[in-house]
Amino acid sequence: MPGTPAPPAPATPSARFFAAALAAGTLLVAVAVLLLELGQGPVAKIVLLAVAAALAAIHWRFPGGGAEVATQNDSHDPLTGLANRRAFHAAGQTMIDGGLRMRKVALLLLDIDRFRAVTGSFGHEAGDALLLHVARTLRGEAPSDAIAARFEGDSFGLLLPLQGDGRARIERLAERLAIRLNQPVRLGAHEHTPRAAIAIAQIGGPGATIDQLVRHxxxxxxxxxxxxxxRPLWFDPTMESAMAERNAIIADLRSALAQDAITPRFDPQIDLGTGRLTGFEVTGAWKHPALGMLDTDRFMPVAESCGLAGDVSLSLMRxxxxxxxxxxxxxxLSFPLVVSQFQDAWLAQKIIKRLTxxxxxxxxxxxxxxxxxLFANLALAQSIVVSLKNQGIALALDDFGSGYSSLAHLRALPFDRVRIDPDFIGGMKGDTERTAIVHAIVQLGDNLNLPIAAKGLRDSETLARLREIGCAHAQGPFxxxxxxxxxxxxxxAEKRLLIGAAAPAGMITSPRLAG
Incomplete structure (x- = not known):
């Protein structure tokens, strides 16, 4: 079977002999101590002398035996049997140095999405079972000249030489891994469908190092x-500047929250039947001191990765x-929340507190x-939603059609509305297939008595089509x-929708909102 020797390599004869001799010597020393206690001094001395001589002979005959045992334990991950980070780095630099003249070296790096949610929901034994599943998958797909390793947690690496059509070869390998790791797996009494984030980088030439490759x-x-x-993603040099931006956001995010520097932006939501303004979806904007004006799409993923997405959302809500x-x-007011917030068992209480x-x-x-x-932890999401619904808060399924859409998901929670993914709406013009999909979603909503809202509306032609097929609401750049x-x-104020305010003089903010 192709693949790396992922399980710990069997001990060599010398290592096994050394371990057995050490155990026997320890036993004989214990016997000598017992003889001394019984007053058999001369016999005990003979036993100790024999042990010393035997151990000296073993060390002379197998000088590396004990080192081999220690090295074996120090170079492999005890759970999965794959190489550990230290061994991986050493072998990787050797591979890079050995291939400078004829080939490059590629690294496939992967980790499991929402791994902590698995251990939190199903327990650490289920987490270990998932890690073993990933290791077996790597072992089964990796070519014989590859080095597989588990770094820590749910992070794994696969190092292999590139030559000829090597780039296409590793792309095919990464695609196979993505497909296999997206299949349901049994974790004890539970079934879970994992998904891996997969990245690929390559390096070669004078001065190339394994540290550079891992960083990329x-x-x-x-x-x-x-x-x-x-989907697997190759390293691109522009990612260096993206990382610089990410670091700048992380460095200033907490102080921005403390100063309310991240402020709400309001995206109008329109009833397509009447043209009436019904409300706003709330996102955020941040005038960063070095990066300029940032919208939610630029800073919210960073906030989520460093555990501050909930703080940002609650600040915008307030x-x-x-x-x-x-x-x-x-x-x-409609607030889109990120995945990590639904891992917070206190989310409902925090939102209700803001309302109060x-x-x-x-x-x-x-x-x-x-x-x-929903996929991250359906049981916890259901608990949060029930608490919110009990307070009279509405619930919308956002970006429907972007990933795992199915009737089962619409029935999993008591939704009040479904919002279609903006990629579908933005691509409807001139695309009969996307239009047909949107039409089918609207019909599904009618059958389930769920109003359907379109996100990402850009043009009057799409607006007319949405009205024609019976879509209830829309929002977007239009x-x-x-x-x-x-x-x-x-x-x-212009629309007389402020309590106790008269319409001021001045220009209307958007002609299309003048109705």
Whole structure:
């Protein structure tokens, strides 16, 4: 079978002999001590002398025996049997140095999405079973000239030489791994469908080092996780600048939260039947001191990776709810939450606390949940949603169609609305297949009595088609860019949707919102 010798290599004869002799010598020393206790001094001395002579002879005959045992234990991961990080680095540099003149060396780096959710939901034994499954998969797919390793946690690496069509070869290998690791696996009494983030990098030439190769693969892995589609991703030099941006965001994120420097942006939501403004989806914007204006798509994935996504969302909620207290009671606020927030068992209590502090009515709040969040921990997501629904908070399934869409997911939780992924809406113009998919989703919503909303509306032709097929609501660039707090107040005053406010003089913020 192709693949790396992933299990610990069997001990050599010398190592086995050395271990057995050491055990026997220890036993004889114990016998000598017992003889001394019984007053058999001369006999004990003979036994000790024999042991010393035997051990000296063994050391002379097999000088590396004990070292081999220690080396074996020091070079392999005890759980999976794959090489550990230290052994991987040493073997990798040797491979790079040995291939300078004729080939490059590639590294495939992978880790398991939401591995902590598995251990948190099913226990550490299930986590170990998943790690063993990944190791077996690597072992089964890896070519014979590859070196496989487990670094730590759920991080694995596969190093192999590249020559000829080597790039295509490793791409095919990565695709096979992605497919196999996306299959359901039995973890004790539970079944789980894992998904791996996979990155690939290559290196070669004078001065190349294994550390450079691992760094490039790490950068590609971060980008692969942010992309979130499970497809292998090659390292690109532009990822270096992306990492510099990421580091700058991490360095300043906490102080930005403390100063309310991340402020809400309001994306209008329109009833397609009447043209009436019904509410806003709330995202964020941050004027970073060095990077300039950042939207949510740029800083929120970084906030999620460093555990601050929940703090960002709750800060935006507080600011937006405070601003909306004197809006017309018909207007709602919708908040898209990230996957990691639905791993927080206290999420519902935190949201309810914000509602109470801001004096914002629960029935005017909608929480958006993606299918990824459902997959991460359905039981916990259900518990959170039940707590929110009991307070009168609405629930929307966000970005429907982007990943794991099925009727079962629509029935898993008591959704009030479904929002179609913007990639489908943005691509409807001139694309009959996407239009047919959107039409089918709208019909499904009608059958389930679920209003369907379109995200990412860009043009009047798509708007007309959405109205024709019966889509209930829409939002997107067609109605203008998301508004800041001052722009929202101007718009609402013009539309007489501020409590106790008269319409001011001045330009309407967006002509398409003038109705």
């Amino acid at each position: 693969a790490d950068l590609a892995l971060i980008a692969a996780k942010q992309r979130g589609d499970g 600011q937006a709810m405070t601003s909306a207290r004197d809006w017309d009671p018909s207007l709602t 502090e801001c004096g914002f009515p629960a029935h005017r709040l909608e929480i958006e949940i993606t299918e990824d969040a 109605y203008g860019a998301p508004l800041d707090g001052a722009q929202v107040r101007q718009l609402l």
